[in-house]
Amino acid sequence: MEVTILVQATDRSFEILEKARERSRQVLDTAARLTSESQAVHRKRVEAIFKGARQTKTEITRFTATFIILFGFWLLLSGHYDLFHISIGVLCCGLVSHATHDLLFANPRAGDMRVIVKRFITYIPWLFYQIVLSNMHVVRLALGPKNLIDPKIIEFKTKLESDISFVTLANSITLTPGTITLDIRDGVFYVHAVSKKTAEDLLTGEMEDRIAHIFMEADHVYVQDTLDIAPVFVELK
Amino acid sequence: MSGVNDMMTKQSDDVIVKTVSRLLIPFMQIYALYVIAHGHYSPGGGFQGGVILGASIILLVITYGLDNALRKMSEKMHIIMCSTGAIIYAGIGVLCLILGGNFLDYAELDQILHVGIAQARSLGILGVEVGVGMTVMAAMISIFLDIVTGGLHSKEKNIQGKRA
Numbered sequence: 524m525e526v527t528i529l530v531q532a533t534d535r536s537f538e539i540l541e542k543a544r545e546r547s548r549q550v551l552d553t554a555a556r557l558t559s560e561s562q563a564v565h566r567k568r569v570e571a572i573f574k575g576a577r578q579t580k581t582e583i584t585r586f587t588a589t590f591i592i593l594f595g596f597w598l599l600l601s602g603h604y605d606l607f608h609i610s611i612g613v614l615c616c617g618l619v620s621h622a623t624h625d626l627l628f629a630n631p632r633a634g635d636m637r638v639i640v641k642r643f644i645t646y647i648p649w650l651f652y653q654i655v656l657s658n659m660h661v662v663r664l665a666l667g668p669k670n671l672i673d674p675k676i677i678e679f680k681t682k683l684e685s686d687i688s689f690v691t692l693a694n695s696i697t698l699t700p701g702t703i704t705l706d707i708r709d710g711v712f713y714v715h716a717v718s719k720k721t722a723e724d725l726l727t728g729e730m731e732d733r734i735a736h737i738f739m740e741a742d743h744v745y746v747q748d749t750l751d752i753a754p755v756f757v758e759l760k
Numbered sequence: 761m762s763g764v765n766d767m768m769t770k771q772s773d774d775v776i777v778k779t780v781s782r783l784l785i786p787f788m789q790i791y792a793l794y795v796i797a798h799g800h801y802s803p804g805g806g807f808q809g810g811v812i813l814g815a816s817i818i819l820l821v822i823t824y825g826l827d828n829a830l831r832k833m834s835e836k837m838h839i840i841m842c843s844t845g846a847i848i849y850a851g852i853g854v855l856c857l858i859l860g861g862n863f864l865d866y867a868e869l870d871q872i873l874h875v876g877i878a879q880a881r882s883l884g885i886l887g888v889e890v891g892v893g894m895t896v897m898a899a900m901i902s903i904f905l906d907i908v909t910g911g912l913h914s915k916e917k918n919i920q921g922k923r924a
Contacts, residue, residue: 593790600794615793622832623786690779707775
């Protein structure tokens with residue numbers, strides 16, 4: 524009799540203890556959750572303030588840049604430079620750059636835009652020279668003996684990084700007679716070359732180096748880079 | 761229904777096509793607006809410009825998927841633009857009628873614009889062309905969207921709700 528009472532009492536005390544522990548754990552959990560939530564909310568708010576400021580700033584820069592480029596294009600097309608047509612132009616450029624300012628400058632990079640433009644312009648004459656050279660080669664192939672023609676598909680992994688440099692390289696390859704870019708998959712170029720010489724010219728990678736130099740990619744140290752930097756050192760001295 | 765879902769998310773996987781169309785679309789749109797705005801001086805006009813404008817949006821749908829394109833310009837916006845353009849066209853015509861001329865007799869617009877008959881005709885043509893351009897653009901896009909989704913894109917909200 525006494526033993527059963529004792530056992531029951533022990534059981535009950537254990538139950539009470541268990542319940543108390545459960546309650547306290549719940550309370551602690553709630554407290555912890557509330558603190559972390561409030562912290563997260565606070566952090567998010569701070570982040571939103573900073574990010575919002577940065578976002579509006581980049582958006583304004585993008586909008587202005589797009590507007591200037593498009594307005595130049597409009598003036599080139601229009602040919603009527605009276606007040607009426609120019610005001611229509613401003614209106615249209617404003618509309619289009621509002622709608623498409625995230626398209627023209629989709630991935631703004633840290634690199635200086637002016638340097639890229641300057642280097643790109645100096646790249647174009649070299650590309651024309653290459654086009655003339657391969658034109659002469661293809662003429663020789665077409666008029667010369669048949670056994671020089673050896674079409675094949677070559678593939679190479681590029682060291683370039685961004686979409687825009689991929690596209691520049693692919694279009695440069697296609698513009699050069701004798702080679703055509705078929706596809707780009709995960710940084711691997713598939714190129715059709717009409718003869719052994721064109722394939723070898725491509726695989727030396729000079730074109731790729733020059734494009735890496737334009738877009739300042741792939742840790743590419745080029746002679747021109749040091750030449751570009753030289754004036755800065757002179758000024759520092 | 762799965763076809764629509766595919767179309768909503770599907771983007772072109774070709775980096776060349778995507779980048780080149782991204783760079784070309786703003787210039788296409790400016791060219792389209794140039795064709796509309798200079799229709800009274802040179803070849804072109806509302807219809808041609810509207811078609812080019814519609815084509816630029818269609819290019820966006822093909823390369824970046826329906827989702828992204830509709831975020832730029834919702835379906836409701838298409839319907840509003842389609843009807844606004846028609847109202848501008850008919851409104852200018854009826855305005856000439858009210859002012860005592862024939863339908864679309866722009867010379868009568870001089871009574872409210874006071875810029876001379878020749879200039880009034882020029883402005884009237886420009887207004888009509890803007891209306892035609894808006895309607896044609898919205899109609900081109902609507903036809904394309906209807907063909908491409910089998911007429912189911914008006915249920916976009918339900919689909920997006922189900923996915924979320």
